[in-house]
Structures are given as structure tokens and as C-alpha cells.
Amino acid sequence: MSATDGEDAAILAVAGAPKVRRRRLRSMLLALMAQYTIVTMLVGLTVAGILRYVVTPQIVAKFEAIEAALKRLPGP
Numbered sequence: 001m002s003a004t005d006g007e008d009a010a011i012l013a014v015a016g017a018p019k020v021r022r023r024r025l026r027s028m029l030l031a032l033m034a035q036y037t038i039v040t041m042l043v044g045l046t047v048a049g050i051l052r053y054v055v056t057p058q059i060v061a062k063f064e065a066i067e068a069a070l071k072r073l074p075g076p
Helices: 002-072
Strands: none
Touching: none
């Protein structure tokens, strides 16, 4: 029976090692996903801010200029 106990202990020792590696891998992947999420949110908010405060007023100004030019044209 002592040979069986030794084999069981060896199997348990080998089986325990991948769990630690999986936990470490899981925590590393969680950290990377958290970083990715934060960076994605920051980039998205930056792009939204640029579109809102820089691009949109330029587009509105162009349409207003076109509208003013069309009003100055002689009617049919």
C-alpha cells in the first residue's frame, strides 16, 4: 500500500502545479483586459470630444456658409 500512497502523492503534486499557473495566467489576462478597456474608453472619449468640439462646429459653419450663399442667389 505504501507504493500506492507514493504514486497518489506524485499525481497530486503534478496535478497541483497547473492550477497555480492557470491562476497566474488568469490574473495576467484580467490585468491586460482591464488595461485594454481603460485605454479603449480613453481613446473613445478623446475621439468623441474632438468630434464634438472641433469637427462639428466646422461642419456646421460650412453648412451655414452654403445656406448664406444660396440665399444670395437670385431666385427663379
